[in-house]
Amino acid sequence: AQTVTQSQPEMSVQEAETVTLSCTYDTSESNYYLFWYKQPPSRQMILVIRQEAYKQQNATENRFSVNFQKAAKSFSLKISDSQLGDTAMYFCAFMDVEGADFGNEKLTFGTGTRLTIIP
Amino acid sequence: EAQVTQNPRYLITVTGKKLTVTCSQNMNHEYMSWYRQDPGLGLRQIYYSMNVEVTDKGDVPEGYKVSRKEKRNFPLILESPSPNQTSLYFCASSLLRATDTQYFGPGTRLTVL
Numbered sequence: 001a002q003t004v005t006q007s008q009p010e011m012s013v014q015e016a017e018t019v020t021l022s023c024t025y026d027t028s029e030s031n032y033y034l035f036w037y038k039q040p041p042s043r044q045m046i047l048v049i050r051q052e053a054y055k056q057q058n059a060t061e062n063r064f065s066v067n068f069q070k071a072a073k074s075f076s077l078k079i080s081d082s083q084l085g086d087t088a089m090y091f092c093a094f095m096d097v098e099g100a101d102f103g104n105e106k107l108t109f110g111t112g113t114r115l116t117i118i119p
Numbered sequence: 120e121a122q123v124t125q126n127p128r129y130l131i132t133v134t135g136k137k138l139t140v141t142c143s144q145n146m147n148h149e150y151m152s153w154y155r156q157d158p159g160l161g162l163r164q165i166y167y168s169m170n171v172e173v174t175d176k177g178d179v180p181e182g183y184k185v186s187r188k189e190k191r192n193f194p195l196i197l198e199s200p201s202p203n204q205t206s207l208y209f210c211a212s213s214l215l216r217a218t219d220t221q222y223f224g225p226g227t228r229l230t231v232l
Contacts (some may be wrong), residue, residue, distance in 0.1 A: 045223035
């Protein structure tokens with residue numbers, strides 16, 4: 001079974017600074033997707049960024065980028081020029097694409113990192 | 120407006136009293152899923168559905184049932200709720216698969232006494 005580990009339960013950073021959230025995962029598969037989801041205090045979950053394992057290039061979405069290290073099974077999220085609206089719980093998630101060929105469409109989440117942006 | 124709705128948003132009930140949490144999406148999505156969120160445990164998938172009449176277990180299906188009789192609806196049924204099912208529940212949908220962007224509902228806070 002796949003596991004997703006977020007080792008930083010809480011983090012805080014000053015507004016406008018850069019912060020990196022870590023995520024590691026365990027899988028024996030070679031083809032999979034990784035995601036970062038954001039849950040602000042409103043509880044509304046929103047997709048931040050998605051990475052396909054077979055793509056070498058790290059995904060970016062405006063101020064959000066990932067550092068995907070496939071051999072190390074690491075998928076960290078970097079938030080540049082952090083803003084007060086970035087205050088949220090961030091979840092890393094994994095989905096095995098090869099398993100999907102056999103009908104397995106499970107999505108596995110980590111335990112989350114609570115990020116606070118300090119004014 | 121494209122959205123996923125859940126009802127009720129808050130529910131307090133007693134052990135053993137059957138309940139249903141409804142989930143509905145208006146985006147014609149094929150994939151729907153239920154998660155529970157607990158402090159320190161993150162989100163855990165309960166059940167998911169690839170299409171009408173096609174459902175499968177997630178990581179924590181025990182004590183829950185689902186059905187998918189229409190594409191837009193995916194209710195979560197607790198036949199005999201227990202206190203360990205006290206949690207925050209989220210429904211989500213995506214266009215075709217779990218790899219597509221998941222659109223989440225607002226959550227249902229369930230307390231089982």
